[in-house]
Amino acid sequence: MEQNTLEISHLTVSFPTDRGGFRPVNDVSLTVRKGQIVGLVGESGCGKSMTARAVMGLIRSPGKVTGGQILLEGKDLLALNGKEMRSLRGNELAMVFQDPMTSLNPVVPVGKQVEEAILLHRRVSREEARKRTLEAFRNVGISEAEKRSRSYPHELSGGLRQRVMIAMAMVCCPRLLIADEPTTALDVIMEAQILQLMRQMRDRGTSILFISHNLGVIAQLCDYTCVMYAGRIAEQGDTRELFERPVHPYTRGLLGAVSSLDRKGEELETIRGSVPAPGSLPAGCPFGPRCGLCDETCRGACPEPREISPGHIVRCFHAGEVPV
Amino acid sequence: MSEILLEARHLTREFPAGKGRMVHAVTDVSLQIREGETLALVGESGCGKSTLGRMLIRLLEPTEGEILFRGTEITGLSAREFRPFRRQMQMIFQDPYASLDPRMSVRSIIAEPLKTWNLCRDREAVTERVLELMEATGVSGEMLHRYPHQFSGGQRQRIGIARAIAAEPSLIVCDEPVSALDVSVQNQILNLLKKLQKTRNLTYLFISHDLSVVRHISDRTAVMFLGKICETGDTETVYTRPRHPYTRFLLNAVPRPDPRRRETGGELLAGELPSPVNPPPGCRFHTRCPFATEECRRTDPPLRETDGRLVACHHPV
């Protein structure tokens, strides 16, 4: 059997608070197979970035991984010390962050920043690092790579900055690329180009965990999709299966909201209420207060994940039912 | 047909780009916005949408051209003369991080316009109204005394929107108001904007690059490319039968939420936007256009009535 690139099981991240703490990531399990793009989708604040940071070993204190396991090609990441983790980052494991401006150094030309990243992880000459940088720039579709490499981040458009970030993430041929909303700040034309780039990278064998809140992007790109809500994965499955036969009321709500945009003049579908404040989750199923199927059972306990068909996993007592 | 609320004539805006060169952000744009309608402005990043939007409500002075609000020219007015118009025009900003003061609580942020324009009789009324606005934009009332940094990106954008609708303006320039939001909240905001539009006869200029959102919300659409309008007309007309090649590419790039219909990348617009410092001669789109001819490289096509809408193209598809 092909080895999985990433296996997250029962991952939990906790933050202490005056009121006993909260868990932005709660009992999350997901797998990225080799050469697959797995989507992580959900509303703002549901814990997507935090999940990514946990994999990267970048949870900031006072937050902490308090449970579960993260395996990268079988290697237990939570057992590594800080130094081992640092050498893994940018090497086998790379991430493109949500906001490229905060992760690029504003006073260093972008080409130089990528060179430094190579020199940090590879024993090569500066000249070789420079050559690889330009090659990486061309690979991600940056035209006039030579000239662009001498630009400072603020001199580049959002799309180009994002490409620089992707080039930087790719220079050491990572096993896993985590892309945290790499297209959210871009217009549709650049978005389509970046998505195409992601597909090309997958076809060259990179496994990708792709974070987005755009279901259109997920539908166009991902092989497998995980829908997150309030720190948990509400439903996951093959992208086609999930979009054609969603069974969790939250997934259905999201998809209904998107497709209602096509119906002109009508009120748009929404999911009632809003995402609960971190640290004040309702008892029982966290989606309960917004759910049309919520009953005593749901208010009494949080549903455990159930596999309803191969690879299609859902956390809901009433999966697939329709509100009366 | 309803009255024209705002009219722009031959608006141009340039920014100095150093060494005596200029960024041609907006070039010779004329448009009309009718009372109660939603006019959408779409186009790639950097094509001049925000610059145009900001000029229309005088947050930015045009280099050339004039703007009329209900028939009054507002371009030449002094700050004092302009004040009564100011409250009529509000803006929802693109960037929730930059537009919220990190030192102000949510309550004070949303209360600011209420106070500036004296819209509530006392403190209590202010709080009540703030809570109302928070609920309407999907921010939990428990957050009243929190600060922007305690919110995720989406929640911050909602606060910015609550602030913008607080002063009950007649024209709102909505600059990508929902781009940062997840779909359910996006829909709540769009429903809210539509409801307010009906009940209070609001007029919107809606800037967005999300074409499915634009199709739903707008009556008319203007497509911009590199500082100029290349196609404009009734939204349904433009969407169902786009005639400018650029409009077609733009519509094709929209990621559909349907995994059975995947884009293969064949219809992608390749390359980058030409520099607005040195826009291509002739049709500004010709360097990326598969239909470009010698004529396109030489002469700039004007906006012409074609098939029930205006198109600026020598060879409409």
Ligand SMILES: Nc1ncnc2c1ncn2[C@@H]1O[C@H](COP(=O)(O)OP(=O)(O)OP(=O)(O)O)[C@@H](O)[C@H]1O
């Ligand atoms: N440093 C922090 N301290 C405390 N809570 C935090 C911190 N960073 C994030 N949170 C909270 O953790 C939760 C998960 O945040 P996360 O950034 O993972 O959300 P997300 O799904 O990536 O959202 P978005 O779509 O807005 O990026 C949120 O409720 C957020 O408010």
Ligand SMILES: Nc1ncnc2c1ncn2[C@@H]1O[C@H](COP(=O)(O)OP(=O)(O)OP(=O)(O)O)[C@@H](O)[C@H]1O
């Ligand atoms: N203050 C300024 N000084 C110099 N150039 C500017 C300034 N403001 C805008 N520009 C330039 O004018 C052009 C149009 O910018 P504008 O922000 O209007 O585009 P936009 O269509 O709103 O893009 P986006 O979708 O990214 O918001 C860009 O090339 C931009 O770099």
Ligand code: SF4
């Ligand atoms: S468990 Fe109950 S409340 Fe939760 S999503 Fe399912 S039906 Fe709704």
Ligand SMILES: [Mg+2]
């Ligand atoms: Mg995030």
Ligand SMILES: [Mg+2]
């Ligand atoms: Mg803009």
